[in-house]
Amino acid sequence: MVERTVPNRTPCVYHTVHCLLGFTCYILKTTVIYKTCEEKDLKMLLLGIESTAHTFGIGIVNSSGKILANIKDSYTTEQAGLIPNKVAEHHQHVAEKVLQQAFQEGNVGWGDISFIAYSAGPGLDPSLLVGYRKAKEWSEKYKKPLVGVNHCAAHLSIGKLWNKAKEPCYLYVSGVNTQIIVEEGGKYRILGETLDIGLGNMLDKFARDLGLGFPGGPQIEELARKGNYVELPYVVKGMDVSFSGILTKVQQLRKKGLPQEDLCFSLQEVCFAMCTEVAERALAHTGKKELLLVGGVGANKRFGEMLGIMCTERGAAFYNVPLTLATDNGAMIAWEGYLRRKESGDINVRPHWRVDEV
Ligand code: AMP
Ligand code: MG
Numbered sequence: 001m002v003e004r005t006v007p008n009r010t011p012c013v014y015h016t017v018h019c020l021l022g023f024t025c026y027i028l029k030t031t032v033i034y035k036t037c038e039e040k041d042l043k044m045l046l047l048g049i050e051s052t053a054h055t056f057g058i059g060i061v062n063s064s065g066k067i068l069a070n071i072k073d074s075y076t077t078e079q080a081g082l083i084p085n086k087v088a089e090h091h092q093h094v095a096e097k098v099l100q101q102a103f104q105e106g107n108v109g110w111g112d113i114s115f116i117a118y119s120a121g122p123g124l125d126p127s128l129l130v131g132y133r134k135a136k137e138w139s140e141k142y143k144k145p146l147v148g149v150n151h152c153a154a155h156l157s158i159g160k161l162w163n164k165a166k167e168p169c170y171l172y173v174s175g176v177n178t179q180i181i182v183e184e185g186g187k188y189r190i191l192g193e194t195l196d197i198g199l200g201n202m203l204d205k206f207a208r209d210l211g212l213g214f215p216g217g218p219q220i221e222e223l224a225r226k227g228n229y230v231e232l233p234y235v236v237k238g239m240d241v242s243f244s245g246i247l248t249k250v251q252q253l254r255k256k257g258l259p260q261e262d263l264c265f266s267l268q269e270v271c272f273a274m275c276t277e278v279a280e281r282a283l284a285h286t287g288k289k290e291l292l293l294v295g296g297v298g299a300n301k302r303f304g305e306m307l308g309i310m311c312t313e314r315g316a317a318f319y320n321v322p323l324t325l326a327t328d329n330g331a332m333i334a335w336e337g338y339l340r341r342k343e344s345g346d347i348n349v350r351p352h353w354r355v356d357e358v
Contacts (some may be wrong), residue, residue, distance in 0.1 A: 044338065045108060047113045048061065049134060050119050050328050052119050053087070053127055054127075056095060057098065057328060059102065059331030060103075060105075061331050061335045068105070069101075069105035069108075070325075076214055077214045082204070084125070084126045084127065087127050113144055114145075115145050115338075116135050116139050119131060119151040121151065121349055121350035121352065122150075122176070122352055128349040146346040147337040147344045147345065157336045158325050159325070162321050163321070168291060169191075170292050171275060171279045172295045173295045174295030175198055175201050178297075179355070189356060191239050191282050191285070192238070192240050202243040202244070203220050203271075204216040206267065209251060215296070217299070224268045226261040230253065232246055232266050234270055235274065268303070269302075283311075293320040294326065296326055299326045
């Protein structure tokens with residue numbers, strides 16, 4: 001007779017309980033590992049190297065956006081403008097000193113640093129190469145991964161971080177660049193820009209004519225305080241602006257003997273009004289409620305005042321950044337490096353890298 005086997009349920013219950021326990025342990029373990037990675041991520045320290053143009057800067061930023069150090073040494077001249085090879089010599093000369101000062105200010109050393117971010121472009125080849133070579137040298141010596149970033153994107157990111165802005169319209173006005181930018185689907189889109197030179201470079205050129213040295217923007221701002229208005233061309237073409245004709249006109253008026261103060265005042269009024277008009281059109285077109293001014297020219301008080309008035313009138317928020325973060329600096333490169341740490345690496349230098357190509 002075939003004995004009927006009664007299924008023994010006990011092992012089955014044990015098996016189920018065992019499986020459940022195993023699964024719970026697995027979940028707990030992965031959560032702990034994930035949490036530990038997240039915490040480690042939060043504790044990351046990034047070192048950023050800026051050297052696209054006049055400034056050699058090193059910033060140290062942690063992964064929650066706290067700036068521990070932001071040291072810079074900028075090339076200046078009493079009379080002439082920005083001479084690329086001289087700028088590169090300057091950067092080479094100050095690099096180690098700036099690094100040590102940054103470590104001192106941040107109270108950290110190489111052992112604390114997770115990545116080295118460097119500005120890969122756009123910029124002047126000789127300056128970019130000094131920064132890149134330093135980044136490579138330190139990366140190899142101290143075994144730190146490299147993250148090459150776009151300098152313009154770094155200006156935008158630090159402004160957004162500083163102001164806790166959500167979805168701003170960016171007005172980026174530096175030496176080389178004058179652009180109105182928005183972010184769409186993770187990419188930057190330039191809505192309008194200068195058709196010739198950047199506003200900062202134009203101010204620097206005129207300052208050189210006046211024998212004011214480099215950088216000229218702050219000196220022009222000072223002179224403008226005592227000036228009266230003289231008529232200058234106003235050149236806005238759709239969403240774009242153009243400054244070279246205005247420069248020619250102020251140069252002509254200077255030769256005719258018009259007071260420097262009047263020329264500086266009028267130059268600021270006209271150029272800032274042009275940028276304000278384009279920024280307002282961008283806000284109206286995109287429906288955005290935040291305008292963020294970044295780049296060195298953004299340090300100008302009158303510029304901020306004009307944009308602030310325009311934003312108030314249309315119910316938008318106006319943001320800018322303090323002087324140390326407006327002009328080129330290493331902290332913005334470190335922060336952009338943190339944001340791009342998973343997608344970028346050693347990308348050499350890219351002197352003509354536009355922000356809409358990032
Ligand atoms: P960046 O390339 O972003 O470092 O900006 C440098 C440019 O900002 C130079 O062309 C400077 O002349 C300009 N700049 C700095 N401070 C001022 C200011 N207060 N007013 C106007 N332009 C300025
Ligand atoms: Mg810049």
